Amino acid sequence: KPFGLLVRKIAKLDHEAALAAFSEFINDQSLNSRQIEFVKKVITHIEQNGYIEDMSKTGQNVFRFSLAWPRIIPTGVGEVNPKGIEFYNKVINKLLEKGIEPFVDLYHWDMPQCLDDEGGWLNPQFPEWFEAYAKVCFEAFGDRVKLWSTFNESAVAITSGYANGRFPPFGFRNKEGQLAGHHCLIAHQFADVCHCFIHKCFHSPAAGAA
Numbered sequence: 001k002p003f004g005l006l007v008r009k010i011a012k013l014d015h016e017a018a019l020a021a022f023s024e025f026i027n028d029q030s031l032n033s034r035q036i037e038f039v040k041k042v043i044t045h046i047e048q049n050g051y052i053e054d055m056s057k058t059g060q061n062v063f064r065f066s067l068a069w070p071r072i073i074p075t076g077v078g079e080v081n082p083k084g085i086e087f088y089n090k091v092i093n094k095l096l097e098k099g100i101e102p103f104v105d106l107y108h109w110d111m112p113q114c115l116d117d118e119g120g121w122l123n124p125q126f127p128e129w130f131e132a133y134a135k136v137c138f139e140a141f142g143d144r145v146k147l148w149s150t151f152n153e154s155a156v157a158i159t160s161g162y163a164n165g166r167f168p169p170f171g172f173r174n175k176e177g178q179l180a181g182h183h184c185l186i187a188h189q190f191a192d193v194c195h196c197f198i199h200k201c202f203h204s205p206a207a208g209a210a
Contacts, residue, residue, distance in 0.1 A: 052091070056098040063100050065091070066108035066152060069133055076112035077129050085140050092144050103147040106134055106191065109157050109167075120169070121158065121180035127187035134191035138198045148195065150188045158184060 055063060069076070071084040095102045107130070111120050115129055123129075134150070151157075160166035162177035171177070 052094045052098055052100065055100055061100055062103055062147075063095055064103035064105060064147075064149075066105040066110075067137060068110050069107060070110060070112045072136060073133055074112065076115035077132055080136055088141060092141055096144060101147060102141075102145050103149070104137070104141065104145050105149045105152050106130075106137060107150065107154075108152040116169075121162070121183055122176060124183065126183045127190050130187040131190035131194055135194050135198070138195050142195070142198060150191050151184060154184050154188075155181075 052063075067088060068084070071087065072081060073079070073084075074081055092102050092104075115123075115126075118125075120126065130150075138148075157167065158177055158180045161169055162171040162180050163174050165172045
């Protein structure tokens with residue numbers, strides 16, 4: 001199981017971060033030589049955008065993937081990380097080069113820790129935080145990305161995170177789940193309107209929810 005978690009973790013990272021995660025893992029875990037070699041190949045495959053080549057060869061024409069908020073704005077709000085923007089620009093450009101439409105999800109359960117420490121979904125400022133993050137993404141990638149979703153399975157994250165305690169932050173209070181859901185809906189609307197104003201798409205679907 002730890003080995004599987006490592007592979008899934010590095011699949012979301014750029015090359016430098018993936019190598020760091022791998023080095024940290026092998027210092028704490030006992031991996032055999034075949035596992036080490038496999039992880040090295042996965043890292044190289046990611047760095048070379050090999051998965052995009054694979055999709056092109058198999059005739060896929062749309063690829064839905066998620067952006068990592070902490071990679072783009074490490075502090076949650078404020079200064080943008082240019083390396084994060086560069087990383088996703090490379091992915092998007094490579095997809096388009098291969099004739100694959102990028103379908104971008106803004107949020108897949110990876111809230112910046114500093115915002116989570118401030119209450120995360122439960123903080124009434126969450127919609128404004130998310131809108132600011134979404135604006136950065138729309139402005140950075142919107143000239144090429146036409147398909148957007150705001151939240152990935154928000155009902156699952158909120159219900160399991162605040163009501164039945166299956167996922168972090170492992171809450172068991174329905175009232176908190178309702179509050180988180182309320183803020184999520186407002187955040188979605190804020191982001192959707194933001195997208196419309198930036199790209200003048202008032203008469204067509206903008207950013208949906210997954």
